Amino acid sequence: MTPAPQGPPSAVTVVGTGADGWSGLAEPSRAELRRADVLIGGPRHLDLLPTECAGERVAWPSPLRPAVPRLLAAHAGRRIAVLATGDPMFYGIGRTLAEEVDALRVLPHPSSVSYAAAWLGWPLEDVEVVTLVGRPTARLAAALHDGRRLLVLSADARTPEDVAALLIDRGFGPSRMRVLEQLGGDRERVTAETTADDWARTQQSGDPLNIVAVECRRAPDALRLGAVPGLPDEAYEHDGQLTKRHIRAATLGALAPAPGELLWDVGGGSGSIAIEWMRTHPSCRAVSVERDQVRAERILRNAERLGVPGLRVVTGDAPGALAELPAPHTVFVGGGLTARGLLDACWAALSPGGRLVANTVTLESEALLADAHRRHGGELVRLAVAHAVPVGGFTGWRQAMPVTQWCVQKTPNPPPGADR
Numbered sequence: 001m002t003p004a005p006q007g008p009p010s011a012v013t014v015v016g017t018g019a020d021g022w023s024g025l026a027e028p029s030r031a032e033l034r035r036a037d038v039l040i041g042g043p044r045h046l047d048l049l050p051t052e053c054a055g056e057r058v059a060w061p062s063p064l065r066p067a068v069p070r071l072l073a074a075h076a077g078r079r080i081a082v083l084a085t086g087d088p089m090f091y092g093i094g095r096t097l098a099e100e101v102d103a104l105r106v107l108p109h110p111s112s113v114s115y116a117a118a119w120l121g122w123p124l125e126d127v128e129v130v131t132l133v134g135r136p137t138a139r140l141a142a143a144l145h146d147g148r149r150l151l152v153l154s155a156d157a158r159t160p161e162d163v164a165a166l167l168i169d170r171g172f173g174p175s176r177m178r179v180l181e182q183l184g185g186d187r188e189r190v191t192a193e194t195t196a197d198d199w200a201r202t203q204q205s206g207d208p209l210n211i212v213a214v215e216c217r218r219a220p221d222a223l224r225l226g227a228v229p230g231l232p233d234e235a236y237e238h239d240g241q242l243t244k245r246h247i248r249a250a251t252l253g254a255l256a257p258a259p260g261e262l263l264w265d266v267g268g269g270s271g272s273i274a275i276e277w278m279r280t281h282p283s284c285r286a287v288s289v290e291r292d293q294v295r296a297e298r299i300l301r302n303a304e305r306l307g308v309p310g311l312r313v314v315t316g317d318a319p320g321a322l323a324e325l326p327a328p329h330t331v332f333v334g335g336g337l338t339a340r341g342l343l344d345a346c347w348a349a350l351s352p353g354g355r356l357v358a359n360t361v362t363l364e365s366e367a368l369l370a371d372a373h374r375r376h377g378g379e380l381v382r383l384a385v386a387h388a389v390p391v392g393g394f395t396g397w398r399q400a401m402p403v404t405q406w407c408v409q410k411t412p413n414p415p416p417g418a419d420r
Contacts, residue, residue: 011079011080011103011105012072012080012081012082012097012101012103012104012105013032013036013079013080013081013082013104013105013106013107014081014082014083014084014088014093014094014097014104014105014106014107015029015032015033015081015082015083015084015088015107015109016029016084016085016086016087016088016092016106016107016108016109016111017029017045017048017083017084017085017086017109018085018086018109018110018115018183018184018185019182019183019184019185019186019187019188019209020184020185020186021048021185022048022049022050024109024184024185025109026107028107029107029109032081032105032107033049033053033055033081033083034052034053034054035079036053036055036079036080036081037055037056037075037078037079037080038055038056038058038075038078038079038080038081039053039055039056039057039058039081039083040058040059040060040071040080040081040082040083041059041060041082041083041084042059042060042083043059045083045084045085046059046083048083049083055079055081058071058075064093064096065096068096068097068100069100072100072101082097085111085112086108086109086110086111086112086113086114087108087109087110087111087114088106088108089106089108090111090113091129091131091133091153094106110184112153112180112183112184112211113127113129113151113153113211115180115183115184116151116180116183116211116213117151119180119183119190120178120180120213122149122151122213126149127149127150127151128143128148128149128150128151129150129151129152129153130143130150130151130152130153131152131153132152132153132154132155132159132162132163133153133154133155134155135155136304136309137159137162137163137166138166138304138305138307138309139307139308139309139310140152140163140166140307141166141170141304141305141306141307142278142279142282142306142307142308143307144167144170144172144216144218144225144307145216145225145227146216146217146218146224147215147216147217148215148216149213149214149215149216150212150213150214150215150216151211151212151213151214152211152212152213152214153211154208154209154210154211154212156208157205157206157207157208157210159210159212160177160179160199160204160206160210160212161199161200161204161205163177163196163212163214164177164196164197164199164200165200167196167214168196168197168200170222170305171218171219171221171222171223172196172216172217172218172219172222173195173196173197173219174195174196174197174217174218174219175195175196175214175215175216175217176193176194176195176214176215176217177193177194177195177196177199177212177213177214178190178191178192178193178194178212178213179191179204179206179210179211179212179213180210180211180212180213181206181207181209181210182207182209182210183211187207189206189207191204191206195217196214223235225306228249228280229248229249229251229252229253229276229277229279229280230245230246230248230249230252230276231245231248231272231276231306232245233245235306236270236271236272236302237270237298237301237302237305238269238270238272238298238302239270239294239295239298241269241270241295241335242269242270242272243269243272243273243334243359244385244400246383246385247359247383247385247403248272248273248276250383250405251273251332251357251359251405252273252276252277252280254357254405254407255273255277255330255332255355255357256330256355257277257280257281257284257330258281258284258329259281259283259284260281260283260284260285261284261285261329261330262285262286262287262326262327262328262329262330263277263284263285263286263287263328263329263330263331263332264286264287264289264322264325264328264330264331264332264346264349265277265286265287265288265289265332265334266289266318266322266331266332266333266334266335266336266342266346267289267290267318267333267334267335267336268288268289268290268295268296268299268313268334268335269290269295269299269334269335270295270298270299270302271288271290271298271299271300271302271303271311271313272302273332273334274286274287274288274299274303274311274332275299275302275303275306275308275311278303278308278310278311279306279307279308285310285312286308286311286312287311287312287313287314287325287326287328288311288312288313288314289313289314289316289318289321289322289325290313290314290315291315291316291317291318291321291336292315293315296313296314296315299311299313300313317336317339318336318339318342318345319339319341319342319345319346322345322346322349325349327349327350327351328349328350328354329351329354329355330354330355330356330357331346331349331350331354331355331356331357332356332357332358332359333346333356333357333358333359334358334359337358337360337365337368337369338364338365338368343358343368343372347372347376347410350410351410352410352411352412353409353410353411353412354409354410355407355408355409355410356378356406356407356408356409356410357405357406357407357408358372358405358406359403359404359405360403360404361401361402361403361404365404366404369404369406372406372408373406373408376408376410377408378406378407378408378409379406379407379408380404380405380406381404381405381407382402382403382404382405383402383403383404383405384399384400384402384403385399385400386398386399386400387400
């Protein structure tokens with residue numbers, strides 16, 4: 001047998017399919033599948049093809065992602081057609097292929113989300129889509145807001161049960177649920193509307209190819225979590241090492257998270273800064289560095305409960321623990337400022353344009369921030385919060401410890417006399 005030529009394939013087309021299989025494909029999609037030399041897809045997709053699609057059939061191996069470049073190279077020089085579910089560029093294989101192939105042709109099919117929105121009469125622009133395919137159920141928690149409509153892409157037949165359990169656990173048991181199965185196919189089925197509380201009691205089961213529709217309704221006694229930084233302190237499990245709500249909101253404002261950016265949260269404590277950074281946008285990433293193992297485990301629990309299970313927690317002392325981390329867009333230092341070389345290491349890690357914010361309540365660390373402000377510029381502010389408390393039969397102010405905050409952006413051309 002002649003070895004397959006190496007190098008990129010000459011042509012790759014990805015074809016979206018629906019639950020109705022071959023009969024639901026447009027003629028351009030059928031034509032591409034007929035003339036393909038190689039047909040790549042999951043067993044379910046390949047079984048939908050008729051015999052007139054004569055190309056060699058290759059099932060995706062598992063794990064899929066690392067196998068993609070090797071599989072494409074093995075069939076270099078041949079016309080390849082890849083089968084996908086629905087719209088390949090919507091949480092599909094199209095993204096992976098686009099990263100590997102310079103010239104990719106995509107022939108989409110209506111996605112399950114489009115079918116579900118049409119069936120329910122929900123305008124898609126008013127719906128949030130959350131995928132749980134290959135992702136933890138906990139990430140759904142960040143999308144829970146009273147009155148919001150969600151479409152949840154299921155990993156398997158058990159996902160609706162997992163969704164109901166999470167809704168109940170996060171105080172959204174009254175939320176309305178429907179499960180839509182095999183949309184667009186002969187076996188299409190939509191369950192009767194019920195609450196998450198009732199779904200958990202009835203333990204319904206169904207088809208693995210499904211999408212879960214949720215209309216969020218918060219239980220009256222559930223803690224209200226807003227969409228902006230400054231969640232209630234009660235939302236966190238902590239041992240006192242917590243950036244309090246009002247200071248946290250001001251700190252996130254100074255950090256100014258943007259989609260796709262990576263934060264180093266040095267001295268994680270309870271993880272509140274990193275967690276609320278990640279909650280601002282699904283693509284925001286964070287690494288929380290915490291030297292105490294008990295607190296590190298607590299950060300992970302908080303992150304899962306608040307819907308950002310992707311938060312990475314590194315246990316170790318900074319600056320040593322920072323050495324192997326990916327370069328950050330932004331750094332927050334909430335603890336350990338007096339550790340030798342910590343502030344300089346964080347500054348050195350930033351690329352031009354990167355931002356650094358540091359908070360402290362001690363005179364010793366405040367002196368370090370004043371010196372850093374002298375060398376690098378930026379803004380040095382003091383934040384003070386007071387709460388009204390009973391004073392006998394009256395009410396007075398109780399002052400919390402003031403927080404000194406240094407906020408600076410690393411510029412390509414520092415001011416005269418400033419350190420780079």
